[in-house]
Amino acid sequence: MESGAELVGRLQRICGAEHVLTHPDALATYRSDGLAHYRQTPLAAVLPGSAEEVQAVVRTCFEVQVPWVARGAGTGLSGGALPIADGVLIVLARLRRILSVELDDGRVVVEPGVTNLAISRAVAPSHFYPPDPSSQIVCSIGGNIAENSGGAHCFKYGFTTNYVTGLEVVLSDGSVVELDRDAPGYDLLGAFVGSEGTLGVATRIALRVVPRPESIRTLVAFFDGTAEAGEAVSAIVAAGIVPGAIEMMDRLSIKAAEEATGAGYRLDAGAALLVELDGPEEECETRFEEVMKLCRGDGLIDVRTARSEQERELIWKARKAAFAAMGRIAPAYYVQDGVIPRTRLSEVLRRIDELAAEYGLQVANVFHAGDGNLHPLVCYDAGREGEPQRAEELAGLIVKTCVDAGGSITGEHGVGVDKKAYMPAMFSEADLDAFQRLRCAFDPHGLANPGKVMPTPRLCGEVPGPYRQHPLERAGVATRF
Amino acid sequence: MARQIAPTSFDAALAALSGAAAGHQSVRIVGGATKLGWGRPEDAPEVEIRTAALDRIVEHNAGDLTAVLEAGVPLARAQRQFASAGQMLALDPFLGPSQEATIGGIVSTADAGPLRHRYGAPRDLILGITVALSDGTIARAGGKVIKNVAGYDLGKLFCGSFGTLGLILAVSVRLHPLPVATATALGVSDDPGTISRVAITLSAAPLELEALDVAWRNGRGGILAQCGGAQARRRAERVARVMRKAGLGRVQIAGQDRELWARQRSGQRSADGALVRVAARPSALDDVLRAADACSATLVGRATIGHSFIDLDPEALGTLANRLPRGAVPVLLDAPVEVRGAVDPWGPLPAAPALALMRNVKARFDPANACNPGAFVGGI
Numbered sequence: 001m002e003s004g005a006e007l008v009g010r011l012q013r014i015c016g017a018e019h020v021l022t023h024p025d026a027l028a029t030y031r032s033d034g035l036a037h038y039r040q041t042p043l044a045a046v047l048p049g050s051a052e053e054v055q056a057v058v059r060t061c062f063e064v065q066v067p068w069v070a071r072g073a074g075t076g077l078s079g080g081a082l083p084i085a086d087g088v089l090i091v092l093a094r095l096r097r098i099l100s101v102e103l104d105d106g107r108v109v110v111e112p113g114v115t116n117l118a119i120s121r122a123v124a125p126s127h128f129y130p131p132d133p134s135s136q137i138v139c140s141i142g143g144n145i146a147e148n149s150g151g152a153h154c155f156k157y158g159f160t161t162n163y164v165t166g167l168e169v170v171l172s173d174g175s176v177v178e179l180d181r182d183a184p185g186y187d188l189l190g191a192f193v194g195s196e197g198t199l200g201v202a203t204r205i206a207l208r209v210v211p212r213p214e215s216i217r218t219l220v221a222f223f224d225g226t227a228e229a230g231e232a233v234s235a236i237v238a239a240g241i242v243p244g245a246i247e248m249m250d251r252l253s254i255k256a257a258e259e260a261t262g263a264g265y266r267l268d269a270g271a272a273l274l275v276e277l278d279g280p281e282e283e284c285e286t287r288f289e290e291v292m293k294l295c296r297g298d299g300l301i302d303v304r305t306a307r308s309e310q311e312r313e314l315i316w317k318a319r320k321a322a323f324a325a326m327g328r329i330a331p332a333y334y335v336q337d338g339v340i341p342r343t344r345l346s347e348v349l350r351r352i353d354e355l356a357a358e359y360g361l362q363v364a365n366v367f368h369a370g371d372g373n374l375h376p377l378v379c380y381d382a383g384r385e386g387e388p389q390r391a392e393e394l395a396g397l398i399v400k401t402c403v404d405a406g407g408s409i410t411g412e413h414g415v416g417v418d419k420k421a422y423m424p425a426m427f428s429e430a431d432l433d434a435f436q437r438l439r440c441a442f443d444p445h446g447l448a449n450p451g452k453v454m455p456t457p458r459l460c461g462e463v464p465g466p467y468r469q470h471p472l473e474r475a476g477v478a479t480r481f
Numbered sequence: 482m483a484r485q486i487a488p489t490s491f492d493a494a495l496a497a498l499s500g501a502a503a504g505h506q507s508v509r510i511v512g513g514a515t516k517l518g519w520g521r522p523e524d525a526p527e528v529e530i531r532t533a534a535l536d537r538i539v540e541h542n543a544g545d546l547t548a549v550l551e552a553g554v555p556l557a558r559a560q561r562q563f564a565s566a567g568q569m570l571a572l573d574p575f576l577g578p579s580q581e582a583t584i585g586g587i588v589s590t591a592d593a594g595p596l597r598h599r600y601g602a603p604r605d606l607i608l609g610i611t612v613a614l615s616d617g618t619i620a621r622a623g624g625k626v627i628k629n630v631a632g633y634d635l636g637k638l639f640c641g642s643f644g645t646l647g648l649i650l651a652v653s654v655r656l657h658p659l660p661v662a663t664a665t666a667l668g669v670s671d672d673p674g675t676i677s678r679v680a681i682t683l684s685a686a687p688l689e690l691e692a693l694d695v696a697w698r699n700g701r702g703g704i705l706a707q708c709g710g711a712q713a714r715r716r717a718e719r720v721a722r723v724m725r726k727a728g729l730g731r732v733q734i735a736g737q738d739r740e741l742w743a744r745q746r747s748g749q750r751s752a753d754g755a756l757v758r759v760a761a762r763p764s765a766l767d768d769v770l771r772a773a774d775a776c777s778a779t780l781v782g783r784a785t786i787g788h789s790f791i792d793l794d795p796e797a798l799g800t801l802a803n804r805l806p807r808g809a810v811p812v813l814l815d816a817p818v819e820v821r822g823a824v825d826p827w828g829p830l831p832a833a834p835a836l837a838l839m840r841n842v843k844a845r846f847d848p849a850n851a852c853n854p855g856a857f858v859g860g861i
Contacts, residue, residue: 104764177834182760185858190637214687240658282712343544371628408629434620437845
């Protein structure tokens with residue numbers, strides 16, 4: 001085993017000394033991702049400038065059996081890009097070329113460091129790339145692939161996985177594999193997207209893009225409470241309408257967002273429902289009229305429709321600002337990402353209210369109402385004795401409430417380090433073992449982003465052949481399952 | 482003659498599979514038996530597990546647009562139930578002469594029809610999966626909510642795995658509203674270049690089509706564009722104008738379009754000839770049409786996705802292979818067994834690293850190599 005200094009020297013020869021960071025000050029930026037309360041300083045952060053350099057870095061790590069973590073823009077909200085102490089952080093920020101735009105084939109090919117929004121810009125004005133996580137201005141497509149990112153428009157348009165048609169992936173042994181949607185064989189592309197950086201690192205990405213909708217109509221309806229707004233959502237879905245986006249905010253998040261943006265949201269409302277329809281003009285108009293009618297049920301206070309692009313942007317501004325605005329309510333918050341079957345919304349929100357009262361904490365709710373993806377924001381003050389712990393416990397109970405209702409612990413943020421402890425609430429030991437089979441097929445040495453997703457460290461048994469003790473096992477760090 | 486087992490419970494299915502694997506017997510899993518000829522013709526299996534008795538529609542959550550189906554549920558039956566709530570599972574492959582294709586078989590073969598244009602393939606509609614593995618495990622991945630990123634997406638891994646990784650017991654799926662009305666605009670041309678150009682124009686237009694198909698037969702082809710929704714007819718009229726302007730002839734609108742699309746679906750299978758599925762760049766459609774024409778073949782396909790299904794005389798397979806555009810990926814689906822034995826139906830082997838990875842996956846999920854051995858890509 002060579003020393004850290006020797007490894008750093010090799011990485012410098014691959015990427016150039018200026019692209020290998022080791023000084024604690026230089027590494028400070030990279031100690032955490034968007035979930036800043038998890039921090040770790042890696043041995044080095046390397047910024048390769050080409051796919052070949054990525055491959056050489058990964059191969060070097062393999063040769064010395066040092067684990068590594070790939071990082072895009074670091075906006076992830078589950079600690080998926082949290083570095084490993086004594087490991088290497090591979091930062092893809094320099095790989096930001098758009099390699100080709102082929103609109104006749106409805107396709108673009110990009111490097112992993114390209115931002116999500118840059119893809120839509122590259123194919124504008126005729127086309128766009130639908131998955132639109134809130135961080136789309138800065139988040140990278142490589143990170144979107146790792147997390148299978150969604151966004152406000154995925155109820156209608158689907159997720160990252162529905163748009164990736166090809167990948168060039170560097171596996172943890174440094175070999176390069178092409179995964180193509182149309183190639184015969186196992187759908188390894190489908191298995192890779194959303195694997196949170198644990199199966200390899202994508203260095204080239206082919207994506208499907210689609211025509212930009214002809215017409216977009218947006219409204220925000222204000223209701224007495226979330227139950228009434230939920231009824232409107234049910235009515236819209238039951239009418240066979242699939243809005244481009246359908247987002248709900250509760251009283252607390254309306255208050256925070258309105259104070260931050262002055263977007264004109266009604267502070268006397270218990271819930272705001274943002275509905276956006278898009279599509280061919282005639283269809284959009286007809287359906288929009290229907291949605292307006294369906295919103296006029298019990299508990300409606302007011303409906304506002306956007307009459308211009310500026311008004312539409314204003315309506316969205318409040319929704320998009322909701323997370324950041326929460327600073328006005330409390331100095332800190334835990335954001336959860338649980339999913340429930342949409343029809344259980346009222347009962348789950350009631351349960352969250354009960355839990356919040358029990359814990360003496362405020363919980364704001366902002367969610368993708370079409371697909372039941374909740375984003376409860378558990379507010380707390382770290383300066384108050386015991387409050388962070390209470391908030392974390394409450395956040396955990398909310399996740400479990402979602403699972404008990406038949407849902408999921410995470411809809412779009414990923415498991416990472418943040419939710420791995422909740423995996424057993426959703427999956428049995430046999431299920432986790434099946435996940436590990438896939439992991440071992442791609443990365444038998446466990447070098448790619450170890451310690452994420454799975455609730456406990458696991459190693460890969462050899463298939464087939466005699467048992468050999470893994471170095472981590474010898475060191476007592478991990479056990480075999 | 483294979484020993485046939487038709488388990489009536491997940492545990493019985495697991496016992497059948499793991500028992501056979503422990504006894505070093507090969508297992509083939511059979512749903513509606515409509516696609517048994519696909520893949521490499523392997524040795525006759527020693528055990529055949531039939532999913533016919535695993536046929537419960539476990540859940541249909543209309544308000545959530547989801548359902549949970551056991552593997553042996555015939556898709557046609559599930560669709561009738563979904564339709565009663567104004568919904569559908571947006572998968573419309575050819576279901577066999579008596580509509581016996583099961584959801585398990587469709588997922589295992591990743592089979593899809595014209596609706597793939599808008600809604601995707603089984604991989605895009607599957608939310609969760611329950612499988613039995615040959616070493617005696619029942620495992621679940623995904624969930625039954627539309628949005629979920631917890632754990633690895635094993636559902637996709639099993640889509641199109643041809644029963645080589647394990648036995649699919651149940652799947653949860655996303656449903657969509659049935660369009661309140663549909664109308665199809667169609668037009669014809671005998672010039673592959675014109676058809677290809679119109680297909681590209683329609684693909685790039687914000688029309689939100691349910692399906693955009695192409696057809697070719699006897700030196701003449703056509704394009705079919707289905708609009709679905711409250712304003713289907715008006716939208717189809719708009720599509721028809723685009724078609725006329727772009728040079729298609731005999732442009733018309735079919736309000737009753739069920740038969741049209743049934744023909745497209747049945748064109749994906751060949752009863753006595755050879756059926757090759759070709760994946761190519763959508764912009765290479767004209768070359769694919771010319772290749773089919775050179776073989777006197779019939780073609781149906783998805784214009785925007787670039788998938789074509791070419792029905793031809795097995796004698797012409799060599800000609801087709803030579804004429805297809807560069808980068809096209811052909812897979813032989815239907816063909817007489819002697820033809821499938823003489824060529825590799827999966828086409829050229831994948832590159833070594835990809836094939837090695839597939840073999841690793843197979844070894845991890847089916848270490849006994851009991852599940853449909855030899856039928857898949859690279860002899861997996």
